[in-house]
Amino acid sequence: MLNQSFIFARGMTEELERALWAHGLTSWDLLRRHPAEAAEVLGAGRAQKLNEAVGEAQQALDRRDLAWFRANWPERELWRLWKGFCADAQVALIDIETTGLTPGYDQITVIGLSDGVVARAFVAGRPQPGDDQLEKFIEHIRSYHLIATFNGAAFDVPFIEKHFREAGFKFEMPHIDLLPPARSLGLGGGLKDMEKQLGIVRDADIKDIRGHEAILLWGAWKNGDANAYRRLTTYCKADCVNLRAFGETVWRRQWDKIFTPHAREVDFDRINGQQMSLF
DNA sequence: GTGTCGCCGAATTATCGTAA
DNA sequence: TTACGATAATTCGGCGACAC
Structure with missing residues (x-):
């Protein structure tokens, strides 16, 4: 969970974070209410700095400052934002289809966007009824607080930002x-x-489609094959919707790996930190 | 005060693997 | 097939502890 993480603070390591959890300091709130215990683990100086960093993060969260998290949260720990950062419906699950692999040279054909329940397709050229113009994507994406992709850091995001560069669009x-x-x-x-x-x-009719086939389907659609269009957009939207279950599983397994084995629950008020009990 | 050592984090480099 | 981010390995620099 977002508000159980301390790894974002400067100077923090996974070892120190686990030590805090093992001492019962398993949330931002507990850390701020028990500075003496934090100082036991980290030393007074580092504990004070961590307290300040947690306060800053809490303020950024309260004012929905997305840019703060984009700038300050370590990239490799961004998966922790899956829970506790915003409502599920505010997480945009994104997948794109293109004519090839090179941004700037190849073109986006379809952008799939889902909240995990329903999905829509933004299609280049002339979309079929029920789908949207590709250019409408940047209007819709602004209402989301978080985006999730598969390999999007290297592929989907640079492709989309390059496509909409002239419109001044960047993911915030x-x-x-x-x-x-x-x-x-x-x-x-x-x-x-x-x-x-x-x-x-x-679904059975799209389960065998792979990325390179999306190029062929797009070509077939350009030649008037309506079934190719349907398969392509269905495939793209399924990729997005499935990211919900995929992300949930990845998050759960990661959390069970890093947090659950180390965290302990401590009733600080009752026993003044003299006794601990396992979750 | 100076020099050495070890530790840690940051920066750099090389390699790998995925996207359509 | 290309581009790019992640990861691992390596290097570098800062800092504190210690001995002289």
Whole structure:
């Protein structure tokens, strides 16, 4: 959970964070209410600095300062924002289809955008009824507080920002790229391979589509094949919707790895830190 | 005060793997 | 097939502890 993390503060390490959790300081609130205990773990100077950093983060969270989190939260720990940063419906799950791999040379054909329940497709050229013009994407994305992708740090985000560069568009909200945290759990391959490893299933008619086939489907649609259009947009939207279950699983497994084994619950008021009990 | 050592974090470099 | 971010490995610099 976001407000149980201290790793964002300068000078913090995973070891120190675990030591805080093991001493019962398992949230921002507990840390701020028990500075003496924090000083026991970190030393007075570092504890004071951490307290200030937590206060700054809490203020940024209260005023929904997305830019603060984008600038100050360590990239490799952004997956922690999955819980506690904003409502699920404010997390934009994004996937794109393109004509190739090179931003600036290849073109975006479809952008899929989902809140995890429903998905819409923003399509280049002439979208079919029910879908939106590609250019409408930047209007819709502004209402979200967090974006999540698979390998989006290297692919989707630079592609989208390059496409909308002339409109002055850049993502202002924090971005969770689910690929690195999934890999650190021992999952391998691309998104579809990882989904299989996690038991996440797709509809039968699109389950075998891979990225390179999206290029062929786009070409077929340009030649008038309406079924290719339907398969392409369905595939793109399914990639987005599935990111919800994928992200939930990755987050849960990560949290169970780093937090659950180390954290202890302590009733500071009752026993003055003399006795601990396991969660 | 000076020099050495070890530790830690930051910066740099090389390699890997994924996206369509 | 290319670009780019993540990761691991390596290097560098700052700092404190210690001995002389």
